[in-house]
Amino acid sequence: MQNIQSxxxxxxLNNQSFHLYILICSMMEQNSKSFAIPRCVxxxxxxxxxxxxxxxxxxxxxxxVLLQIQVITSSVSTGSLxxxxxxxxxxxxxxxxHTELGRARSMLRDSVTFLPLKDLRFAKEPMSGHTWFMSSxxxxxxxxxxxxxxxxxxxxxxxxxxxxxxxxSDGTQNLYALAWPEALPHDxxxxxxxxxxxxxxFDYGNLWHGTSAILPFVSWHQRKECAVPxxxxxxxxxxxxxxxxxxVHNLTRAAIxxxxxxxxxxxxxxxxxxxxxxxxxRHNEGxxxxxxxxxxxxxxxxxxxxxxxxxxxxxxxxxxxxxLLLRLGSRSFKNESTVIRIFEKECAKVDGCVVKVAWGxxxxxxxxxxxxxxxxxxxxxxGCQLTNxxxxxxxxxxxxxxxxxxxxxAGAGQYIYSWMANWAGMQHKGSWxxxxxxxxxxxxxxxxxxxxKDAQIGHDEARFADWAAKVLGEVKEMKSSEASSGxxxxxxxxxxxxxxxxx
Numbered sequence: 001m002q003n004i005q006s007x008x009x010x011x012x013l014n015n016q017s018f019h020l021y022i023l024i025c026s027m028m029e030q031n032s033k034s035f036a037i038p039r040c041v042x043x044x045x046x047x048x049x050x051x052x053x054x055x056x057x058x059x060x061x062x063x064x065v066l067l068q069i070q071v072i073t074s075s076v077s078t079g080s081l082x083x084x085x086x087x088x089x090x091x092x093x094x095x096x097x098h099t100e101l102g103r104a105r106s107m108l109r110d111s112v113t114f115l116p117l118k119d120l121r122f123a124k125e126p127m128s129g130h131t132w133f134m135s136s137x138x139x140x141x142x143x144x145x146x147x148x149x150x151x152x153x154x155x156x157x158x159x160x161x162x163x164x165x166x167x168x169s170d171g172t173q174n175l176y177a178l179a180w181p182e183a184l185p186h187d188x189x190x191x192x193x194x195x196x197x198x199x200x201x202f203d204y205g206n207l208w209h210g211t212s213a214i215l216p217f218v219s220w221h222q223r224k225e226c227a228v229p230x231x232x233x234x235x236x237x238x239x240x241x242x243x244x245x246x247x248v249h250n251l252t253r254a255a256i257x258x259x260x261x262x263x264x265x266x267x268x269x270x271x272x273x274x275x276x277x278x279x280x281x282r283h284n285e286g287x288x289x290x291x292x293x294x295x296x297x298x299x300x301x302x303x304x305x306x307x308x309x310x311x312x313x314x315x316x317x318x319x320x321x322x323x324l325l326l327r328l329g330s331r332s333f334k335n336e337s338t339v340i341r342i343f344e345k346e347c348a349k350v351d352g353c354v355v356k357v358a359w360g361x362x363x364x365x366x367x368x369x370x371x372x373x374x375x376x377x378x379x380x381x382x383g384c385q386l387t388n389x390x391x392x393x394x395x396x397x398x399x400x401x402x403x404x405x406x407x408x409x410a411g412a413g414q415y416i417y418s419w420m421a422n423w424a425g426m427q428h429k430g431s432w433x434x435x436x437x438x439x440x441x442x443x444x445x446x447x448x449x450x451x452x453k454d455a456q457i458g459h460d461e462a463r464f465a466d467w468a469a470k471v472l473g474e475v476k477e478m479k480s481s482e483a484s485s486g487x488x489x490x491x492x493x494x495x496x497x498x499x500x501x502x503x
Contacts, residue, residue, distance in 0.1 A: 108183035114164060114272075117199075118171030118238030126201060126237075133199040133238055133282045134176055144289035145223065146216040149280035151178070161197070162188060162274040163233070166264050171238020179274060187271025193230035195262070197280040200236055207387035208416060210248030212284040218255045219288065219296045220279060226501035228257040229279075233264065240264065250365035254307030255300045290423060297390045297424040302499035304391060308366035310373050317483040320353040320475050323375040325388070328361055330454030331381045331403060339459050343379060346468040350476055360385035376475055379468075381457055382406070382431075386417045390424035395478065397427045397471055404437030405452030409445055429471050434458045 119135035126132040130139065139147035140155060151161040156178055162185055165174030179185055196217050202209035221227060234241040242263050244252065252259050264273045285293060305311075324340060326332065333339045340357055347353040358371055372378075372391035380386050381401045389398050398421050406414050421428035436458050440448035 105183045108180055109185060112162070112177050112179045112183070112185045114162075114175035114177040114185075116172045116238070117163075117165055117174040117176050117235065120172060127283065131199075131282050133171075133235065134280065137280075139283075142223075144292040145219055146281060146286040146288045147283055148216065148220065149278075149282075151275065151278045151280075152181070160184070160190075160274050160276065161278040161280070162272045163197075163264060164272040165233075165235070165238075165240055168240050168242075171235070174235075174238050174240065175272075177272070184274050185272050188274045189271060190274050190276060191231065191262070192276045194227055195231050195233060195275040195278045196229040197233045197275075197278055198235065199238065199280075199282040200284060202284075203236055204234060204241060204243070204248055205245035207245070207247050207384040208420075209384075210245055211251065211387055213281075214248065214252050214255070215285045215293070215296055215300075216281045216283075216288065217252075217279070218300060219292065220281075221256050222296070222299060222500050229260075231260045231262040233262050247365050247368070250307070251300065251304060255303045293423040294425055298394075299500045301391055301424075303501075304365075304369045305373060306499055306502070308369045310366075310370050312373065316352055318352050318476070318479050320347075320350060320376050320472060320479065321374055322347050322353060322355045322377040322379065322472075323371060324355065324357045325371075325378060325380040325385050326357065326359050327381050327383055327385065328359060330456075331383050332456055333381065333401075334456045334458050338461070339464065342459070342461055342464045343468050346465055346472060349469070350472045353472060360388070376479075377471060382414065382417065387420070389417065389421055389426055392426060394425035395427060397429050397475055399429050399467065399471060400431040401457050402431060402433045403452055403455035403457050404434045405440065405448065405455070407433050409449035409452065429474075430467075432460070432463065432467065 115134075115136060117133060119132045122128070122130075122132040122135055130137060134149065137149050138155070140150055140153070141147055149155075149161075152158045159178035159180055162177045162179050163175070165176065167173040177185065179188075184190060198213055198217070200209065200213040202213070204210045204213060217229075234244070240263070242261050243249075244259070244261070249259055262273075288296075322343060324343060326336060340355075344355050347355045356371070356374075360368065363371070368388050369391050372388050373393070375392050375396060377397045377399065378386070378389055378392065379399045386398070386400065389396075398417065400417055402410075402414065418428040418431075420426075434457050437452070437455060440451045442448050442451060
């Protein structure tokens with residue numbers, strides 16, 4: 001076995017610690033059965049190991065005595081320790097230390113590498129996995145939330161997100177990088193506080209697309225102690241956007257707070273923008289779990305009604321309120337007056353049923369919030385105005401209509417309002433697809449879909465009447481059951497409960 005004895009001297013000057021490790025004695029003694037602390041024997045002994053021990057012990061004592069004398073002398077003359085042996089280390093010029101730190105910081109700054117926000121290598125599957133937006137970064141998963149990126153974080157090794165991204169037409173020209181807070185890129189502007197960064201494959205003008213883009217931020221806001229961003233940075237395909245549609249802007253403001261959209265001009269400089277804290281969503285609502293989506297839709301409904309000052313008057317719990325929310329132009333009914341007449345006729349057969357007719361294009365955000373709060377059955381063509389469905393009371397019903405050609409050519413996107421109704425706690429009562437219309441003159445499927453996409457919708461009086469009667473009957477039965485149990489009244493009374501994140 002080996003026994004090592006060491007003496008350690010620690011000296012501190014100007015918060016710089018120098019550790020002197022002096023190896024004093026190293027001896028080895030062998031014993032076949034056990035080992036013990038080595039014993040030194042007189043110098044005159046003929047044992048070689050004992051001679052080494054004696055010499056080492058003498059040297060140790062001598063060093064200790066000399067050090068003690070040096071300490072006492074230096075303390076008397078200068079009031080602090082000063083060992084000539086370490087003069088070079090202990091009396092380094094402070095300016096040279098700052099020079100070296102500055103040099104290291106400059107090296108870190110120069111090592112910051114900017115990459116394209118939009119990575120064309122993933123253009124075939126732009127929304128899969130890490131997406132084509134900031135493709136080098138892997139997402140963070142937090143339970144039932146949508147995948148996201150957070151800076152600074154353990155994943156970013158404490159580095160901040162920096163963007164050089166003012167191009168509004170080519171996302172490959174916009175760049176991103178990670179940088180240490182102490183070594184930001186040259187000419188960078190540091191934006192303090194929290195920044196929400198969004199990239200969507202679609203847009204921020206369309207009601208459905210915009211809602212899908214902001215929903216994960218609403219969820220994160222609620223989960224993170226109602227944190228409100230100091231600014232938003234918006235991208236579409238990596239291209240900078242500086243506005244939202246009015247409806248989307250109002251919903252965002254109602255659900256989270258004041259919306260300040262950044263143009264990344266900083267303080268007038270042309271350098272990168274770096275963010276003290278940033279949260280990035282690039283999958284829209286993505287893989288958010290169904291129950292979590294419902295909670296977020298509940299919150300947005302509550303916040304939108306509060307924002308618009310909509311209060312619920314307790315009316316006849318058996319009343320059935322049907323709303324025809326119509327469109328002008330694309331996907332409008334060819335014969336609106338006939339369609340309105342059919343639904344009014346069926347409604348008149350049910351006690352307590354009333355019909356309202358509205359067009360979303362001439363209504364403000366708050367007009368639509370109020371209308372939906374007074375709707376039990378929403379009748380509407382496929383289109384972004386159906387996004388309003390989550391603003392109805394839960395368990396309300398939706399009836400949807402499509403032009404010819406959609407079922408065969410539109411793909412999964414045609415079902416978004418059926419999915420949304422399910423996520424928001426509504427009942428999607430099915431769809432009617434117009435079998436009549438012109439035949440597509442093209443052989444290409446995409447060309448044919450574009451041919452049918454914005455076509456007007458016809459009607460089938462018998463089918464519409466039967467369908468309306470069926471839905472009205474189901475809603476009447478549900479309302480009667482709720483009135484008997486008192487659950488509907490309790491639900492309305494509960495509308496006075498504050499929304500999540502109310503301040």
